[in-house]
Every structure is written in C-alpha cells, then in structure tokens.
Amino acid sequence: MPSTRPPYRVAIIGTGGIAHAHATAIAELPGRAQLVAVADVDRERADEFASRFSVPHASDDPQAMLESQELDLVHICTPPHTHAALAAAVMRAGATALVEKPTALSLREMDQLAAVQEETGAKVLTVFQHRYGAAAVRLRRLVRTGALGRPLVATCETLWYRSDEYFDVPWRGRWEIEGGGPTMGHGIHQFDLMLSVLGPWSAISALADRQARPTDTEDVSVAAVRFANGALATVVNSLLSPRETSRLRFDFEYATVELEHLYGYREEHWRFTAAPGHDELSELWTAGDEPDVDSGHRLQIEAVFDAWDTGQEPGVSLEDARRTLEFAAATYASAFRDARVTAGELAGDDPFTLSMDGGAVPWERIKEALA
Structure with missing residues (x-):
C-alpha cells in the first residue's frame, strides 16, 4: 500500500540469526521503513550486523539506544527470557514493540505487559507471520x-x-x-x-x-x-x-x-x-x-505499517x-x-x-x- 509519510523509524534489539530475517524484510520495504539502530550485548556482533545492513547506529546497550533514538517500531529478537523486560522498556520509550515468539515466558508476564500498555499507551505486537x-x-x-x-x-x-x-x-x-x-x-x-x-x-x-x-x-x-x-x-x-x-x-x-x-x-x-x-x-x-x-516476516511487518497508515490497530495484539x-x-x-x-x-x-x-x-x- 503506497504511503506519502516519511519512512517509519525502526530498530532491532538482538542481532542473532532471526534478526537477519527481520532486517531483510525491512530492506524489502523501501520507503516504508528505515532501520536506524541496532543493539546487542555483544558489541562486535552488533557492529557486524550494522555494517551488513547499512545501519547508522550500533550499541551494546539497548536502553541507551532507546533513549537516544526517536523510534516507531522496535523488533525484539533476543532469547525468550528477555522478551518481557525489553518489551516493557520499548513501550516506556514511547515505541511499539514487535516481539519474536513467545512474547513472554508466562501468563503472569503477559499480564504485566498489559499493565505497561495501559500505563504508557504504547503497544506490544507478537511475530506470528x-x-x-x-x-x-x-x-x-x-x-x-x-x-x-x-x-x-x-x-x-x-x-x-x-x-x-x-x-x-x-x-x-x-x-x-x-x-x-x-x-x-x-x-x-x-x-x-x-x-x-x-x-x-x-x-x-x-x-x-x-x-x-x-x-x-x-x-x-x-x-x-x-x-x-x-x-x-x-x-x-x-x-x-x-x-x-x-x-x-x-x-x-x-x-x-x-x-x-x-x-x-x-x-x-x-x-x-x-x-x-x-x-x-x-x-x-x-x-x-x-x-x-512466502509467509515470512515481510508480510506481517508490512501489515503493521499498512494498519498505521490507515489508522487501524495492527496485529498480533497482546490480547490475541x-x-x-x-x-x-x-x-x-x-x-x-x-x-x-x-x-x-x-x-x-x-x-x-x-x-x-x-x-x-x-x-x-x-x-x-x-x-
């Protein structure tokens, strides 16, 4: 769906294997999104990833990245036990979190994320491409x-x-x-x-x-x-x-x-x-x-942008x-x-x-x- 707005500003936390699928999907949506920052606790890996995908900012501190960048969407591609805390940090930074499955490790963590959604007005989406x-x-x-x-x-x-x-x-x-x-x-x-x-x-x-x-x-x-x-x-x-x-x-x-x-x-x-x-x-x-x-990441990421462009709620919501x-x-x-x-x-x-x-x-x- 064509859009006349500036590209959405996107970041990725975690630069392991699945992050490459996310970055590739973003690259396949020229004009819709720009990957502006990445963070990984392994700085060398973050730098290598940034170089491969022409990302201007790389960091080994996700919180510092969230504080220094104006972001619309942050992809969380880290091991599952970190998902809930990182999604909460993204929401508190005013961005939408797009989290690889599983969103969290427990129903209790899901309910805690729902409380942060209510507190901040930001959203958590889950990758079910x-x-x-x-x-x-x-x-x-x-x-x-x-x-x-x-x-x-x-x-x-x-x-x-x-x-x-x-x-x-x-x-x-x-x-x-x-x-x-x-x-x-x-x-x-x-x-x-x-x-x-x-x-x-x-x-x-x-x-x-x-x-x-x-x-x-x-x-x-x-x-x-x-x-x-x-x-x-x-x-x-x-x-x-x-x-x-x-x-x-x-x-x-x-x-x-x-x-x-x-x-x-x-x-x-x-x-x-x-x-x-x-x-x-x-x-x-x-x-x-x-x-x-292919039923890959690009289709879901594109659907998020389409929903935003038309004032709708994107899937997959936290409730879903x-x-x-x-x-x-x-x-x-x-x-x-x-x-x-x-x-x-x-x-x-x-x-x-x-x-x-x-x-x-x-x-x-x-x-x-x-x-």
Missing part, C-alpha cells in the same frame, strides 16, 4: 462468511527434528530461558495459525514427555482440543521426527482445507477439496488475486497473543497434572500462570543436575 500468507487470510475470510460451513475437525502437526547437538547452545532446552520445548518454541506457530482460523478453544487434554533429547523441557507433546464452536482438533509438537513437516488440516461441512510446508508456505503448499455438491467452492478458493509471497500462550500453558498444565484444562482456568497464582512447567515436571532437570 504465518497468519499473513495470502491463503491463510483467504481461509479466515471464507470462515467468517460461513461459505465453508461449520468447522468440524482439525489436525495441527509440527513434526520437526533437532539433534542432541542443537541443545549445546546454553539457553536452549531450559524452562527458565525458553519457557518450554517444541510446544513453546516450535509448534506455537502452527497452532497459532489454527487458533486464528478456528477461534477460541474451550478445553484441552494433553500429554508431554522427554523421550530422547538431553533437555530440561519436553521434546514432544500431544493434545486433544475442543473449540468453543464445537470443532475438535489434535495437536502434535515434536522435535523427534526425521522427516520434517508442518501440517494443518481443517474439515468443514462443505470442504477440506490442507496446508503442508516446513518453515513457510506459498499457494502451492495448500490443497482445497470441496465436499460433493459444493464444487463452486473450489472456484471461490482460487478466485483471489493476492500475490503469491495471550490466547495463544494460554493454549501452550494449558497443554503443559494438562500434561503434568494429568487433567483436562478449560479456557480461563489458569488464573491468579496458579503455578502454570507463573511458569510453563508449573513446578510439576515429572523428570529430572538434566542441565540443573549437571551444573
């Missing part, structure tokens, strides 16, 4: 109009593979830093997309285990879910699957819609099957003229992201308590509002034991 691919946007539109009929059944699978060596990085596989295993750090993208299509969930029954990896967290979880609209779903999050894939399937009254990809999708990764007697829906599915672009994080917390609570968990049940000082493990992990914490 797969919501913004053209086919996902089209699917949500068809669901809203009722064209596909009632949602009945869904499957959501993040079947990935991470070797033992993957967890040699000190902050990986630790509850206090990542917040959890594949449920929090990997599958969350797929079940967030599922939630964006099916709406509020009402109950979860789950299992989680550490079957093979040298980690404190789970390496697999499986959940059965009931949605408020009556649909039933299964959700699997795994780091033990040599043939990697990410799969979603939605069975509606009048059509099945399927997606299979790995880390991002295009139109070719979707499949639409109309029920007998509803062939016209296949034409409706292919009637869009949206550009066929909290629903997804509550889904993860309920998965853990159900698994570790061996009990069904309903939406809204985790509240107050419930241990699973304070941390994803709820103090109830049924296995030895390997890294703590070796420390």
Whole structure:
C-alpha cells in the first residue's frame, strides 16, 4: 500500500540469526521503513550486523539506544527470557514493540505487559507471520462468511527434528530461558495459525514427555482440543521426527482445507477439496488475486505499517497473543497434572500462570543436575 509519510523509524534489539530475517524484510520495504539502530550485548556482533545492513547506529546497550533514538517500531529478537523486560522498556520509550515468539515466558508476564500498555499507551505486537500468507487470510475470510460451513475437525502437526547437538547452545532446552520445548518454541506457530482460523478453544487434554533429547523441557507433546464452536482438533509438537513437516488440516461441512510446508508456505503448499455438491467452492478458493509471497516476516511487518497508515490497530495484539500462550500453558498444565484444562482456568497464582512447567515436571532437570 503506497504511503506519502516519511519512512517509519525502526530498530532491532538482538542481532542473532532471526534478526537477519527481520532486517531483510525491512530492506524489502523501501520507503516504508528505515532501520536506524541496532543493539546487542555483544558489541562486535552488533557492529557486524550494522555494517551488513547499512545501519547508522550500533550499541551494546539497548536502553541507551532507546533513549537516544526517536523510534516507531522496535523488533525484539533476543532469547525468550528477555522478551518481557525489553518489551516493557520499548513501550516506556514511547515505541511499539514487535516481539519474536513467545512474547513472554508466562501468563503472569503477559499480564504485566498489559499493565505497561495501559500505563504508557504504547503497544506490544507478537511475530506470528504465518497468519499473513495470502491463503491463510483467504481461509479466515471464507470462515467468517460461513461459505465453508461449520468447522468440524482439525489436525495441527509440527513434526520437526533437532539433534542432541542443537541443545549445546546454553539457553536452549531450559524452562527458565525458553519457557518450554517444541510446544513453546516450535509448534506455537502452527497452532497459532489454527487458533486464528478456528477461534477460541474451550478445553484441552494433553500429554508431554522427554523421550530422547538431553533437555530440561519436553521434546514432544500431544493434545486433544475442543473449540468453543464445537470443532475438535489434535495437536502434535515434536522435535523427534526425521522427516520434517508442518501440517494443518481443517474439515468443514462443505470442504477440506490442507496446508503442508516446513518453515513457510506459498499457494502451492495448500490443497482445497470441496465436499460433493459444493464444487463452486473450489472456484471461490482460487478466485483471489493476492500475490503469491512466502509467509515470512515481510508480510506481517508490512501489515503493521499498512494498519498505521490507515489508522487501524495492527496485529498480533497482546490480547490475541495471550490466547495463544494460554493454549501452550494449558497443554503443559494438562500434561503434568494429568487433567483436562478449560479456557480461563489458569488464573491468579496458579503455578502454570507463573511458569510453563508449573513446578510439576515429572523428570529430572538434566542441565540443573549437571551444573
């Protein structure tokens, strides 16, 4: 969407691997945004990143950067345990925080961020870029109009593979830093997309285990879910699957819609099957003229700017992201308590509002034991 305003001023905190995707996405939006500053606790890495992406200011002090720059949007690309504190600092500096998933490590931290939003009037947005691919946007539109009929059944699978060596990085596989295993750090993208299509969930029954990896967290979880609209779903999050894939399937009254990809999708990764007697829906599915672009960071970042240009609220809001994080917390609570968990049940000082493990992990914490 064309804009006549000056480019939005953007900064990045954390210059590790995922930050490169953010910087590349910003560079693909010339005239819309300018990356004016970066910060990383490793000054050499910050300088190298700034040189690579032609960023005029680099710092090893995020707070100093926030105080010295006039910023519209700050991308937080640091390890998960730092997200909440940095997002609060960004809001108090008068900018919007765009935070890599997970937004925070607990529901309590999410509620603390909501209090800072109320205090400052600034916002926290969460990176769930797969919501913004053209086919996902089209699917949500068809669901809203009722064209596909009632949602009945869904499957959501993040079947990935991470070797033992993957967890040699000190902050990986630790509850206090990542917040959890594949449920929090990997599958969350797929079940967030599922939630964006099916709406509020009402109950979860789950299992989680550490079957093979040298980690404190789970390496697999499986959940059965009931949605408020009556649909039933299964959700699997795994780091033990040599043939990697990410799969979603939605069975509606009048059509099945399927997606299979790995880390991002295009139109070719979707499949639409109309029920007998509803062939016209296949034409409706292919009637869009949206550009066929990878479901990457650029689409969500561009959507933020489009919303600002037109005076709308951009996604994914803190309230919306909290629903997804509550889904993860309920998965853990159900698994570790061996009990069904309903939406809204985790509240107050419930241990699973304070941390994803709820103090109830049924296995030895390997890294703590070796420390």
